[in-house]
Amino acid sequence: MNELASSPRGSGNADRSPLRLRHQLPLLAWLVFVWILLWGTWSWANVLSGVAVALLVTLLLPLPHVVGGTRVRPLPLLAFAGHFVLDLVLSGAQVAWLALRPGGQGNSAIVRVQLRTDSDLLSTMVAEAVSLVPGSLVLDLDREDRTITVHLLHVRDLAHVEQERADVLVVEERLVRAFGSAEDLAAIDRDLERRGRARGGTPR
Amino acid sequence: MTAVVDVVAMACLLAGAFLCLTAGLGLVRFPDVLSRMHAGTKPQVLGVLLVMVGAAIRLHGWSNVWMLLLVAAFQLLTAPVSAHMISRVAYRRRHVRRDLLLVDEFDADQQQSGDAPADAGPEPPATAGRG
Numbered sequence: 001m002n003e004l005a006s007s008p009r010g011s012g013n014a015d016r017s018p019l020r021l022r023h024q025l026p027l028l029a030w031l032v033f034v035w036i037l038l039w040g041t042w043s044w045a046n047v048l049s050g051v052a053v054a055l056l057v058t059l060l061l062p063l064p065h066v067v068g069g070t071r072v073r074p075l076p077l078l079a080f081a082g083h084f085v086l087d088l089v090l091s092g093a094q095v096a097w098l099a100l101r102p103g104g105q106g107n108s109a110i111v112r113v114q115l116r117t118d119s120d121l122l123s124t125m126v127a128e129a130v131s132l133v134p135g136s137l138v139l140d141l142d143r144e145d146r147t148i149t150v151h152l153l154h155v156r157d158l159a160h161v162e163q164e165r166a167d168v169l170v171v172e173e174r175l176v177r178a179f180g181s182a183e184d185l186a187a188i189d190r191d192l193e194r195r196g197r198a199r200g201g202t203p204r
Numbered sequence: 205m206t207a208v209v210d211v212v213a214m215a216c217l218l219a220g221a222f223l224c225l226t227a228g229l230g231l232v233r234f235p236d237v238l239s240r241m242h243a244g245t246k247p248q249v250l251g252v253l254l255v256m257v258g259a260a261i262r263l264h265g266w267s268n269v270w271m272l273l274l275v276a277a278f279q280l281l282t283a284p285v286s287a288h289m290i291s292r293v294a295y296r297r298r299h300v301r302r303d304l305l306l307v308d309e310f311d312a313d314q315q316q317s318g319d320a321p322a323d324a325g326p327e328p329p330a331t332a333g334r335g
Contacts, residue, residue: 037274040267092250095242096223099230105239109307131284132249137242138288139295139310149310151291153242161307 027063028054076177083174084129091134098154109152109161110139113168116187117176118146125179126172133171135164213261220254223247236301237294241287249283252276 028051035050036042098105117123120143127138130150140149152164173192176184230243256272263269294300295310302308 034274037270040270088246088250088253091246092223094246095230096226096247099226099233099243099247105234105304107306108239108301108304110305110310111307112309127288128281128284131245131287132280134246135242137238137245137291138284139238139291151238151242153239155306158306 024058027058031057071179071181073178076174077179080174080178084132087133087171091132094134095153106154106156109155109164110149111152111161111165112147112149113165115146115148115172116169116191117172117180117184118187119181119184122172122175122180122184123148125175126168129171129175130168133167136168209261213258216254216258216261220251220256220258223251223254227251235304237299238291241291241294245283245287249279252279 031054032047032050035053036046039046115123115126117126123141123143123146127141127148130136130148131138135152135154136150137153138148139151142148148168150164150168152161155161155164173188176188180188224247227243227246227248230247231240234240234243253276256276260269260272263272
């Protein structure tokens with residue numbers, strides 16, 4: 001009598017179609033790769049056992065597949081990676097200095113940033129990257145509103161807050177240029193153009 | 205030549221250890237949970253990466269290097285996630301020094317759920333954003 005209790009909840013898209021297998025292939029390949037790295041040596045026994053483990057893992061612990069086509073563009077990817085490493089070093093040094101300096105830490109802020117991408121994978125990457133760049137830590141990610149809420153460790157004044165907000169958008173832009181679909185890129189360009197016009201249209 | 209390599213490896217190890225030390229100091233010195241999570245992610249991740257680089261230089265043999273690469277990759281992937289989860293809970297439990305906040309744009313729609321009691325269940329997954 002416990003079919004009801006044991007029936008998996010929310011198995012909405014449990015289609016066993018070839019399409020699903022195609023979506024799972026990168027995950028399988030990644031799992032096999034990690035398995036081989038863990039063993040540290042290349043051999044057919046490792047590959048075969050890796051495939052077996054990967055199949056077992058994906059069958060026992062199924063994940064919803066990531067929606068949204070992404071592509072990889074090598075040059076922007078390199079640009080993103082370079083900036084990311086630089087940001088990582090800078091943020092490590094900055095937080096270390098804030099932890100060491102006598103004056104304490106100063107003011108913080110929590111701001112909400114409107115993202116422009118509408119892809120699960122890209123939002124995740126933005127959140128991960130933003131957490132590692134200087135000064136910010138993701139508090140919340142709202143997929144429906146496409147907003148990301150970040151905590152800024154150290155802000156001097158309101159202008160600095162706006163600066164940090166713009167930095168988050170720059171990280172997003174770099175990621176979209178490296179991985180985003182054509183639509184995401186178009187959304188970024190539209191937004192940049194709108195901002196540019198808004199800035200040009202308000203004389204000071 | 206090996207002397208130079210050794211010096212580089214040692215510099216990486218020492219710098220990494222120093223950054224991990226500052227991460228620990230930050231955990232003690234920062235005023236609230238959110239700030240402490242910054243200390244737990246950035247200098248600590250960079251410190252671990254530097255230790256990995258130093259170890260990769262010092263240890264000979266590729267099998268060790270692969271393992272260190274995996275450690276570094278998962279460190280980069282998991283540290284922000286765990287920091288996010290803890291920060292989120294801390295915010296909802298009001299473990300935030302509001303007097304230090306210059307701006308708080310997260311407050312408005314947290315009013316109805318922010319003061320969740322200690323034994324309250326997890327937030328309903330309505331905001332999880334099913335496509």
